[in-house]
Amino acid sequence: MKNIIITGASRGIGYEMAKLFADEGHHVLALSRNEKPIIALNHKNIHAFSFDICDPRDLEKMTDYVTKNWNQVDVLINNAGKLLNKPFAEISTQEFEDVYKVNVFGVAEITRLVLPFMTNGSHVVTVSSMGGIQGSMKFPGLAAYSSSKGAVITLSELLAEEYKESGIAFNVLALGAVQTEMLEEAFPGYQAPLTAIEMAEYIKNFALTASKFYNGKVLQVSSSTP
Template identity: 70%
Template sequence: MANIIITGTSRGIGLEMVKRFADCGHRVLALSRNPDPVATLQLDAVAHFPFDITSTSDIEKVIKFIAGEWKEVDVLINNAGLLLNKPFEETTASEFEAVYAVNVFGVARLIRAVLPFMNQGGHVVNISSMGGVQGSAKFPGLSAYSSSKGALITLTELLAEEYKEKGPSFNVLALGAVQTEMLEEAFPGYQAPLSAQEMAAYIQDFALAGHQYYNGKVLPVSKSTP
C-alpha cells in the first residue's frame, strides 16, 4: 500500500487516477478546489478536502494531514493545471501571472512542503504538456499555458539533479491530446485519440514504477498533438 497525493482531482485524468489508485488498494489524498466529485465516490482509502495550490494555508493543511495521518508520502502527482486560451495581446499581466501561480509556483510550493515526508524511493511526477516541449507544435492563444508548462519541465529537471543523491526521483510527463474538459476548452470540437481513463492508467503505472528507470526525464505521452 502506497501513499499517493494527487492534485487536480475534480475531473478528467485526476479523478480517474483517484479511482484507479484506490481500487488497487493504495491510500490517496485527493486535492482540488472542488472536492465534491471525489466525495461522491465514497472511497474509504481516499482522503480529500478543498485545496487551492496557490494558498499558503491550504499547503499547511497538507503538511498537517501527512504528519498526522501518514507520516510519509510515496508518490506526489502534480496534475492540477490552469488553462488560459486567449490572444497574447489581450491577456492581462494578472491573467498571465495567475497561470504561472498554479502551473509553476504552486507546484514548487507543494513539492517543497511534501519533500520532508518522502524518502529516496519516492517519486514526484509532474504533468506537463507537449505544448511546453521545446520544438513541439505551438498554438495561438496558449502563450501563458504552454510557456508555464515549459517552465515546469525545466523545474523538474533541476530538482532531479538537486536530489539525485538522496531522492526522491523527479520526472515529468508531457501529455498530448486527451479527451478531457480542458482539451475542449483549448480546442473546441477536437476529438482526442485517448480517453481520460486510458491516460490515468498510464500515469498510474508510471508513478509506481517509472522512477526505477528514469530520473529527471521529460517523457512525451502523445498519440497526437492538435
C-alpha cells in the same frame, strides 16, 4: 500499499487516477478546489478536502494531514493545471501571473512541502504538456499556458539534480491531446485519440514503477507528431 497525493483531482485525468489508485488499495489524498466529486465516491482509501494550490492555508492543511496520518509520501502527482486560451496581445499581466501561480509556483511550493516526507524510492511526477516541449507544435492563444508547462519541465530537471543523492526521482510526462474538460475548453469540438481513463492508467503505472528507470527525464506521451 503506497501513500499518493494527487492535485487536480476533481475531474478528468486526476479524478480517474484517484479512483484507480484507491481501487488497488493505495491511500490517496485527492486535492482540488472542488472536492465534491471525489467525496461523492465515498471511497475508503480516498481522503479529500477543498484545496487551492495557491492558498498557503490550504497548503498548511495538506501538510498537517500528512503529518498526522502518514509516515511518508511515496508519490506526488502534480496534475493540477490552469488553462488560458486568449490572444497574447489581450492577456493582462494578472492573467499571465494567475496561470503561473497554479502551473509553476503552486507546483514548486507543494513539492517543497512534500519533499520532507519523501524517502529513497519516492517519486514526484509532474504532468506537463506537449505545448511545453521545445520544437513541438504550438497553438496560438496558449502563450501563458504552454510557457508555464515548459517552466515546470526545467524545474523538474533541476530538482532531480539537486536531490539525486536522496533517491527521490523527479520526472515529467508531457501529454498530448486527451479527451478531458480542459481540452474541450481549449479546443471546442476536437476529438482526442485518448480518453481520460486511458491516460490515468498510464500515469498510475508510471508513477508506481518508473522511478527505478528514470530521473530528471521528460517523456512525451503523445501519439501525434511533431
